[in-house]
Amino acid sequence: MEITTQGIQVAAILISALALGVAAWLYTWVKSQPSSNPRIAEIGEYIRSGANTFLRREYSVLARFTLVVALLILVFLPRPIWHGDMARNIWMAVSYVFGTILSALAGKIGIQVATIANVKAAEAARKGIEPSFMTAFRGGAVMGLAVVGTSLLGVAAVLMLTGDATSVLGFSFGASSLALFAKAGGGIFTKTADISADLVGKVEMGMEEDDARNPAVIADNVGDNVGDVAGMGADLFDSNVASTAAALVMATSFAGAASDAAVKMVFAYAGVGLLSSIIGIATARMGKDGDPSKALNSSTYVTTAVFGVLTAAATALLGMEWRIWGATAIGLLVGTIIGITSDYFTNDAKPPVREVAKASGSGPAFTILAGFSYALLSSLPALIGIALSAMLAYNICAPLGEGYGMFGISMAALGMLSIVGMVISNDAYGPIVDNSRGLAEMGGLGEKVIRVADELDSAGNTVKAVTKGFSIGAAGLTVIALLGAFRSEVNTAAAELGLVEAGTSLLSTFDIMDPTVFFGLIVGVAVPAVFSAMLMLGVDRNAQRMVEEIHRQFRTIAGLRDGKPGVKPDYDKCIDIATTGALRELIPAGVVAILSTVAVGMIGGAPAIGGFLTGNITSGLLLALLMSNAGGLWDNAKKYVEAGNHGGKGSPAHKAAVVGDTVGDPFKDTAGPSINTQITVVSLVASLLAVIFIQFSIF
């Protein structure tokens, strides 16, 4: 069957439109679910308005940042205007802004549906676990399909309009830079609120989770939405775009027909991936056993299987290279393996969580030591998986010709992210059920309903570990591919500027033993560490402020502590503290990451940047895996103790486990996942500024 590259792009756009259509239908379905309880509606409204206020304030800060960057792009990128043509710079700036807008939109859509689905799922829990599950899951699916639909649509549109893969990098940078701040800001907000609410409410006053007397309880629920829904959506939007962009840069660097064929494969596999997610979502049902984890996981497996079959069919029908298909399949396979090993280290049925729970009996220091150690160990299988998949994908595709090895790695990343629509659906499900549990508690829906909500919530936690494994693995592969893209960009720019003779390359290797590469490498190692430290210190400072405020409210508002009817805490004040603090803390860390890239590039030029990106990947992957898994492990160790083990709730082991959980919160929900975005942003900045570095660096 003969279809043109253009045809495939149009097909990809149509599949994106289908995804958006399905998302719209699901949104309407969620909205049409009954809700009658006025108390829940009232609290739901608090949450929704808090989340929207935060998003509005965050976006208005980021709009200014975007404007500045867009102007810089206009002047300097892809080539300084005194070298290049103005039209290309304008396209670049427009693509960048388009990327930020779509990324922001993904977050906004997520908040929109999540703050409805939470209320509906709480209501539905009165009827049983199945309707509640379906409501939450479909709410998450709206987000999943919207994110992937808009990202594929955006990439295809930018490439069709500009015909220039560098503009796709610009689009991707727009998506990433927004994601960086959205993830950081949301992450700081959510953990500020969560930690403070737990610390004062649970630890000091012995209240239950989601007690309406707790002044931070609404902020905590808002946090689930702005951090875990909007932030996560922007993050995965970014990963998805970046992996596609990296593949496209390499695809378009091939000559003539080979380039067309490669672009075709990128869109074919990306489109089929989205189609598989639509099918996986459409067929998701809870089994008769009523086990929500199984339902979530089985729809992931359905998606994976459908993807495998459909891509094989597409490869055969469209006469595409089986070797490329192989690379894609390896990516997906390794992603699954990483997910399963993350699950091993964070699942409460497995030894690590149980050992940490047991160690908690000796005090919080042992909780921390054991959990931290297991999390260090957990990095091993994931790193081996990433290393092997990169090597295999490269070697499978290398025989196709020069440049195909690297293209193979980018396709493995694409393969790992192919089912990202499903991944996001599952991920967004988590905060929705977490919220609905809160609403059930605060709305006084009774023990039985809360138990249903609890069960759904715990499934969300388990599935999260698997999906995080996917996204870290994919970020790793994407950044390797972006390293290849960076080299392509350097060589293209050098040729265009006449810095090298025709037919030769400026940069053929990044030799570790080149001291400039090594310099970049070692400095690059520090960046994810500094970045995550700044975010966590932000949470720490912010939470201290909020704890003071909660204490103040309990001290000054008469009757609050005893739950006197009619007495309400000042929820808004807590939301405001979290918002203001998050906005204050989110910019510096991101700016440090971007400026350090610029500094290294200006000092050591392209070779130093090659090392710098490598250093970033190595320490970024290590820290992201460490922090995400430590957080998940501590969370579940606490839950395991709360389930009645080692003394259960209120025991010394429980107090120790709570300390672990509190430490783990910013690990897994602020710093860990933000590192993904940070390394992607740094890679994109490097590729975009390649032309500046090779012209103006000191060494």
Next chain:
Amino acid sequence: MEITTQGIQVAAILISALALGVAAWLYTWVKSQPSSNPRIAEIGEYIRSGANTFLRREYSVLARFTLVVALLILVFLPRPIWHGDMARNIWMAVSYVFGTILSALAGKIGIQVATIANVKAAEAARKGIEPSFMTAFRGGAVMGLAVVGTSLLGVAAVLMLTGDATSVLGFSFGASSLALFAKAGGGIFTKTADISADLVGKVEMGMEEDDARNPAVIADNVGDNVGDVAGMGADLFDSNVASTAAALVMATSFAGAASDAAVKMVFAYAGVGLLSSIIGIATARMGKDGDPSKALNSSTYVTTAVFGVLTAAATALLGMEWRIWGATAIGLLVGTIIGITSDYFTNDAKPPVREVAKASGSGPAFTILAGFSYALLSSLPALIGIALSAMLAYNICAPLGEGYGMFGISMAALGMLSIVGMVISNDAYGPIVDNSRGLAEMGGLGEKVIRVADELDSAGNTVKAVTKGFSIGAAGLTVIALLGAFRSEVNTAAAELGLVEAGTSLLSTFDIMDPTVFFGLIVGVAVPAVFSAMLMLGVDRNAQRMVEEIHRQFRTIAGLRDGKPGVKPDYDKCIDIATTGALRELIPAGVVAILSTVAVGMIGGAPAIGGFLTGNITSGLLLALLMSNAGGLWDNAKKYVEAGNHGGKGSPAHKAAVVGDTVGDPFKDTAGPSINTQITVVSLVASLLAVIFIQFSIF
């Protein structure tokens, strides 16, 4: 002035002999100090016999390990016997065994003097701070001079006897492999005892540090000796030998006269470094203000200045290259800078410690979060320092000819370690005064004496941070140099085996974008993480066993808790648990590190190993800095709270700070410093097995 290379080597041996002579004199001096208190003598005897028992059992395990490795070397190294000549393999095996013996001897000498000096320093504290300081300092100096004297002597002797730098690598591997296990074993022992003693004694029962009723108190004091004295001595012996070995491998790879000149420079600077340490130690006196920290630091600065002047003089007199001198000076300078920044993050007069102490007011989770974040930040200046010194040393020396850039880096490492005699003296001072404080407490020497001992102890902690910065920085540079040594080895072996045409090299670059290099890189990142996790889990498990035993003793020994006269705990049982546990846990982690190197080499050959070593350096440096500084920071934050801030002893902030300190203990005294040795061992294994990898690897 014309002196032959042989002449310089003889001079280096004479300086080593001088150092050993001074050490012997200082040992006699320490031994001649008065001791009269029978109670202290009795407890001192407990500690000494416990430490010796551990050392004997540890060495008997390691002797078997050494024997196996020596046999393997005999068959395979430096070339498999069916390729090479038998005599060279015998020399290699002998050098290896010689390295393990000297390393073991360094540990033994340390224990020997430290377990005398502790008693003498406790006694001397009755007369005042000055005599006690001098006793402890000179005890430490015995260790410092012995370690550096034997290491320089060993390297010079091996090179003179065998005339083969590869045999020096074998000697270095012997030193490192013993250090790996000695550091790990001692580290597990000491923290098992320390944590358990604190947890039950201080936290549960509210006893003071070093309360004689605590069954683990002797084990704790034994631990200071076997971990911080013997382990640390073996570790720095190893770093010192490895940096010299790396420089010698590169020096001998030059052709003809250049090789001689380079070897001359290595021994000249190493010899002068040792001479500077002797002068620094001989002139060390406590000032009139009686400030022990100042005395320790000022003798370090004296050594540094003497080194700068003497090496400049030697360079001028012997007509050596000023560029090489420049590289050496840069190493020392950057080492000092790293030391100063480590001090910033761990000194209780500076913001990080104070912020962590303040955060402790909100609970242990905040202690951990803030401390961990600052420790992540602390990696930045050190990493930049290492990166810059490597780049500068390379670029300064590169104009001298091919291979000189890398030689410059190895000389920078040598420069950083040049004052290691002084560093070890300061480091060994710490556990001696820590012990003497314990003896003063248990011997009932009264409040005033304990206060003196406390002051000396706290100076030891502060100085430790600085010396740790030095050793991590030096390990980083050494391992970079070893990467160069590895490449030299690969190319030499390939030429000898006829795998390449004459005049060409098998390996000219380690390209990050080569997927095999990349594979090694990512797997290499995991190794220090897994290694340190295994050690910490070892401590965790072991401490849980010991806590149970302490509880058992308090339960079953009547009158122990109330301190009924004549009732003694069973100290030996605790020492035995710590010993047995440490011996059980120390082998697996080290073996994993060595076997993973072999596995990667057999899979991906020399390119994968190039990546693997790089991955090891990046994550090893990050984790070592993170853990050492976090541990120091938490320790001092606790001390700061105990000094009466944020509620002082017994306050909630204090309880939280104690949790931080407990987590930090195995961070800074088990895992962190062991990583140094681990990355060195892995590098040496790689260099030695180069010939096997290039012949038998799969890819």
